[in-house]
Structure formats: C-alpha cells, structure tokens
Amino acid sequence: MTMGAALLVRRRTIIAVSLSLIIFSATISVLLGIGAAPNSLIGNSDAYVITSKGSESLLNSRLEMKLSDQLLANGFVDNVSPEIFAFADIEGRAVLIRGVEFAPFIKLEGATLIAGGSMPDEPSEGLMGSRLAERLNAKIGDRYPLVGSFAPSIAEVTITGIIESSTSVEDEMMVSLPLARCLSGIPDGYVSIMRVTGNVSEIDKMFGSNAARFSIYDLSFANGTVSIGPSTTIGLSLKNWGDVSGTAHVTIRDTTSNITMFDNYSALSNGASEKLSFKYHFDVEGKHTIVAFLDGPLPQTITANITVRDLYLAAIVQRQVVEHHNFSVKVIDGDLKSVPNANVSIGGYYYSTNVSGQCEVDAPLQPDNYTLIANLSGYEDGLVSVTVVNSSDLPQTALIQVYNLVLTPSTVKLRENCTISVFVQNFGNSTGLSTIRTYAQGALFKSQSVVLQPLESKVLYYSVSFSSAGDREISSGSFTRTLVVESTYQVNPEVVQLLLRYGGASSLDQSSGELLFQTAKISESNIIIVLISLAVLSGLLVTLGTSISFMKEIHDNQKVIGILRSLGASSKQLTGLIFKEMTIVSLPASVIGVAGGFLLAMLIQSINSLVAFGHLITPVLDPTFFIAAVAGSITICTASGLMAGLSVSRRRAIRMIKGLQETSEKQVTLKELIGED
C-alpha cells in the first residue's frame, strides 16, 4: 500500500493540495464571518430584542422608556438595556455609537472595565470598546467631537473607560442616552430598542406565539377644546397583534376630575382591530388629562389633554366709532354661531340682538373709551373696548388697519379646522382700499383687498388646518397668535404596537441584528446569495487547483502508467489505483489544508484588519465548520482524483511510455520550425 501510494502520486503533492485547501477553508471561513457580521451587531445573542412594530430597521424603531420599568416589574425579567444607535466617522473609520444606560448594558454584555478606567458619571462621558480603542489609539480622557447622524447637531464625548467583552461591542463607542438622543434626534423618553434577559420560557409566554397581545393607540377627541354641557365624542383604537383570539380590558379615565369615563372588555380575533368610541360631556372647566389604560401582562397607557371651557359670547364691533353715529354689533358664541336675544350694553344704554345676532347702537355717546358688554344667561360675558371719537380728530385720509386677530379655537387637533378672524377697520375719515395679508409661520397664507368707508369695520374669516403637530404662528397686521396643533393621540401607534423579536435561534421572528445591512437597505437574503456565489466560485476554483495538481502528478508519471497498462492493467484498475493513491494523499492534505486555513483565518482575526462598517469581521472557526470543511475538502480531492484518473485511463500505453501527447492533430515539429530537411 505504501509503495502504491508513492507509485503515481508523490508525497509532495500534499503540499500543493494543502495550499489550495488552506486558501479554500480560510476564504469560506471569512465569507461565513461576513455573513454572520450582522448578527454580531446585536451583541449578546442570549438577549431578546424589542423593537417597535412596523419599523423597517432598528434605526426607526421607537420605544417608550417606561416600557423598561414595565418589563422589570415582571419577576422573570432580569435585565433591560434600552439603547439608541448613532453613526460617526472618526479618523476615517466607521464607528457605531450605542447610546445606553451603562449599568444594565455592562451587565447584559458581561463586559469588564479595563484597569484605570471608570464608569461614566456625566451625560457627556462614554466608554469605548477595546478593539475600537486600539484602532483609534484612544486613551482614557480623550475627547471626540461628534455630529448628528441624520440632522445637524453636535456633541462631544469624553472617554472615561475602555471595556472588554466577548461580543461585537468591542468595536463600538458607548455614550449616554441623552448624548445619543442629541445625535440621533430621538425625542426624550424614547429609545430605539430594548434588549432583555431573564427567564426565556416566561418571556416566550409573554411575547411568543399562540397568545393574544393587544395594543391601544389613536386616543382622539372630536375637538381639542369643548364647552361644558354638549357631549363630545372620544375614540380609541384597539388591536390584537397576537396569533389567537382574546379579550382586552380597556379603561379611560379623566384623571383631572378623577372619573372613569369608559370601562370595557373587548373580544377580538387575531389580527383584528376595533375603534372604541363613546360620547361624554364635561362638567368642569379647565384642562383635563385623559388617560387610556390597557390592562394585561404588558400594560400600556396613552395620555391626551382636552380643554373644557364655559359657553361664551363674543361681540363683533368697530374698535373706533364717531360720536352721534350709529354702529352695528354682532354677538356670536364660541362656535362662531350668531346668538339672538343677547343683551348688549354700552355707556348705560341697552339693546338686544335680533335673530341674526345683530343690533344697531344709536346711543348719544361722548368721545371717550367704553366697554361694550354682551351677555346672555348660561354664557360667559363678551367684553369689547370701543373708543368714541370726534370726526374732526380722525385723519382725513383712509387708514385701514387690523385691530384684532382671533383664532377659534386656539388649540386644534390634527386636521381639525381653526377659524382665523381678522378684524379690520378704516380709522381714517376717507374711503380707502387696502390689502390685508395674513401669514402662517412667516409665509403668506392669505391676501385680500378690502374697501372700507370712514370708520367702517369688517371681519375676514379664513379656515386653516394642519396635518402635523406643533405650534404655528399666525399673524396679520401687528397681531400674532399661536395656534397649537396637537396630535390626535399622544403616543405614536407604532410604539405601542410592540413586537418582540428573538435574538437567538427560536420560532419567533429573528431580529438577527440586521442593523448593518438594514441600514443600507440591503436584505440579508441578498448578502447570502452573494456570499454563497463567492463560496461556490471559491470551491470550483480550489477543485481546479487540486485537479491540476493531481493531473501534473499523473502526467509526470505517465510512463509508469503506460508500463502498468502494457502489463495488462485495465482502465478500471488504473482508475481505481489512481483514485486510491489520491485519496490517501487527500486525507492528510485535507486535514492539513483545513487546519492551515483555520490558522490563516485566526491570523486574519488576530491582526484585526478585516473590518466592515466599524465592526470586526470574525471568521467562523467552530468545530462544526471544521468537520464540514474537511468533508468538503475530501470531496473536492475525490472529485479531482476521479477527473485525473478518468483522463489518464483512456490514454494509450505506448504514447504514455514515449511521453507523447494523445492528440492526433498535426503539430509543428522542430525540424519544420528551423527549416531543415
């Protein structure tokens, strides 16, 4: 057997084959490492990762911080690490910045602080992973300027400690949540994800499949401001995100008046949603805080405010009138509706409004300042200042000015209409034309020309609504009013539509730590296709390398093969002999090649130079891969040996003994070449 092994395939072939296999196994190990890189970004793989439902990536996920306390209130949850992600380029290197609460983060990662460092005390302080510190040559006390990831903002972090861990956080910079919020634009009270550790089976029961899971969202009111008396509609959405039907217990309370407004059990099938609504009238004026509460294993609350005020009157009248001249008064309520039979008084003279809410004042008032009062039982009085002047005191030209600007109501919900009332009067003694401009947030909203007689007034009404929340400055003339536009709900529905994803191998959706590639909107499947393609090409390439090494051996020993064939060896016997010898060479070559590949991969790993998007790519070096790589290598060698054996078994003995090519094609001879006969 030993003689046979040396007969056709020399021992040195092991070197060539091993070399090919070293390259093959190291390349596959690195490619597997690239494929596993996104998973490594999630850090400790034993942790559950919570993101908000519907978020495309970890980056646009938003979770309320109070969820952390709710989770910790459950005995089976040991640790919760709320986290935010930001991105930076430091000295030309991509650096992932992770906003954390340091104590739970360190505990979750099992990280240790390198001697000389300390845990951050201030929001401007942070920690750095040891591999990143090595790449940046960073020391404790170093400061790094940082800019916002998605919008302009600036911050500076001071490194107080360097941490070591067995996970990918060694490639990251850890900062406080306030600093990370500054960089990422995530609002106060929110984080991107929460990583949770604890009793896995209990967490599974809470968040796993085969359970009903509810969320509440979209707590809404018909109007942001309502009056005492008339009822208003309050709405709340409820959805079952779980896999089975269930019943949810929802209560809605007016915490200002300490009244339960709504208490209901709703049965919902899996995937179904329901809009809960009811009518309610408020008895107490003021700002009321309304809280919707969902009972269950993961309680949720949504808070919203509504302003309640008494019914009130407003009088529309000229700001300035001429003595001994009649003027008109119109009385309206808070909904801008005309109020008939309202009492109007000025300077001791009394009037009553007609069905149109109007009355004509013909009082002989002397030049002075007066207060016009409109009142009616059940309404707050409406007060307006009116100045009576002598006509000779008026300017002889037209003087058209805005003398009041009223927003009704001044607080609206999204897409709720607000009426802008622009009060205009001609304060001059001559008819004139003027263009009245009204602005919203500094931009021209409406422009309208008015022609007014001396001291004539007019009210211009405009309707406006907004589809995004926030304060809006409305201005006209010298008046500016703030319109408050509130969300119809206080919490983004995506936030409360929680979906728990499991970081490890489980039946639940895997988060798989897809931060890196989801950031670039690259699906994991795309990466896998590319990596598999490269691996197949690599395997093909090594098969060719091994085959040609074996063929070279066969070629070098073709005389021996020719002699064996002339002695009566059949093609089958020759193929078998070649295959056997090559298998004997393949076994040690495979083991040496894969072991060498491992060493090469470890060398690549040790020099920490294989980095992608700030994270070290760790070649896969586990025993399963070792066994698979050896098996793959032996397969490659076997296939190569068969190819070589089959190629030589068809050749004729005499040609092999003479060392001639098998081909019959005519080739140029040396004699022909040098032109000699």
Add this chain to the structure above:
Amino acid sequence: MIAMDLFRFNSRLKALTIAIGICVAFTVGSFAFTNGLSTTVNNIGDKFVGEGAMVYSGQNLTASVVDVGELHTTINFASVGICSANVNGSIRTLFAVDDPTGVLRDDLSPPAGQMYSGKFDPVRGQMNITTNLGSVSLTADAKYSSNVFPSYWHLIRWDDLVKIRPEMTGHASFLLFDSTDEEILLPLSSQGLTVQEMTGILAFFDAGSNEVANDLWLIVLPSSCIVALLVYSAISMETIDRARDIAILKSMGANNKQIGGIFLFQAVVLAVIGAFLGVMIGIIISYAISTSSSLFISNSLFYLKVTESSMIIAFASSVVAGILGSLPPIIRAGRKSVKEALR
C-alpha cells in the same frame, strides 16, 4: 517569433485558461460585491441631505480655539464658544452662540444677567459660575429650545462666556456652517481647521464602504495564489513535455534567456486569455446574481456592480500571478543540461 510558433494551445492549456478565468471571475465578483455595496450605501446616503458642517481646530471641541478674525470665508456661519465651569458646585458645560446671520434659525441669546438651562438638566435660580479664569453670576429660569446642542449643555451670553473664558474674545470653540459645498469648505481645511460634515451617517457609510473595499484584498490574494499554482503546474508540465525541444534548441545555441522567453510568453498568453475570459465570466455572473436575486427576493435593492478599476485589478493580478507562477519551472528547465533533457 519562435515563441509564437512553438506555442501549442492543447486541451490541457485550454482547461488551464478556463481555470484562470474562474479565478479572475472570482476576483471580479468579489469586487462587484464591494462596488455594489458601496453604490447601494451611497444611494441610501443620497436620501440624507448634508445639512452643514462643523469646523474646529485641534483634536476636540473643548480645547479648540478658532480665530474668527483670521477666517477666510465668504459664507455665513455661527460661532459657538464652550466652557466647562463650576456651576453652584457641579461641573457643567456652558455654551454661547454668536449667530448674526441666523444660521441656526433659533434665538440663542439669553437676556443680560440670565442663562437658559438645557432640558435634560433644568437648573433654576441663581447660578454662580466659576472657572480659574473668572466668574459670573446668572439667573436661570427658562430652558433654551434647540436640537443642535446636547440637552445637558447650558446657554449663556457671549459676553458672560468671555468673563469665564477670556480667550473666547474674537475667537470661538467651533463654527457651524449651513453649507456643505466642498469648494467653500476645502479652503478652511487648508487653514489647519478640521471640517466635519453633518450628517454623520453619510461619513459612516463612506468609511464603512472603504473598509469593505480594503477587506477585499484578502480575496484577491488567495485567488492570485491559485492562478500562480495553476500556471506553475501547467508550465511545469509543458517544460517536461517539451524537454526534447528545449535540448535541441540548446544544442543549436539557444541560451537560457531565449528558452525562458518562449515559456514566459506562453504563460503570459495563458494568463491574459484566462484573465480576459474571467472578466467576461465575472461580469455575466455578477449581473446574473443581481437579476436572479431580485426574482427571488421581494425587497432586493442590492446589486453587483463591475467597474473598470475592478476589471483592471483582476486582470493585472492574474497576469502578474501567472508570470510569477511560471518562473520556477522555467528556471528549472533552463538549468537542465542537453544530455539530461534528452534522457
């Protein structure tokens, strides 16, 4: 000429050419992967609009001092001065903003005698602020509203900042520009200042793509090694097959250089044809993977991109590896005597 005439493109060399082609295709495919990644992240990056730049001197903002008077720029900027100071017994970061052109679009100048606290640390009341260079007493009864600065920084007036950090007179810690125009910002770099573009994710993507591109040299290297191994084996076999021809040429006076040239020519031709073939295969495979992935994956946004530079690198590495792989058998053949070669 003799080298050309002696060249025989037999079945073994055809197989070798295909093998080299696959090696080169592997390299081209690997680069296409990186280029695709780079292009994809750039496309994503384009969705984020660069919204200005921060300019500072030295390594960090705390130590940075920029002489505003010496600044040669025509575009608007806001000056920001920062100072770490003892505020009622605690160390806090204070900042002041000089923004005459409204770059930051926020009013960041408290009334005289007052300071605005950050919303994360809403201090209230009389604040005695001291550094080893000066002190000032200010009243804090309101918060500033700006998302540009960390919520734990506190806003003071510039003249108050100068009282506790006198070197800020005519200077700033850093400047904020509302432009990302390289033509405008580049001269600032030449003035010894660090220009950091906002937003950070753009720079992160750029740096990340570069890192992946650098990693690919570890893929070019092994494929080149296999090309060298293939050419070595092929040329070794050729020199053995052509031993008698070599002997005759030597006996006719051909020197080692001439004989080496014949086989080197052969190696170069094989490597060039193989590399050309490989580039073609690489392009086809890359586009095939891109197309097929979009068929199988609904949200496929990633594609492989073959660039001129990647083709040149793959081509050149293959030819160089081919030449290097052919040298050992050529040298060995040259050392053989005529008698030895004819045996």
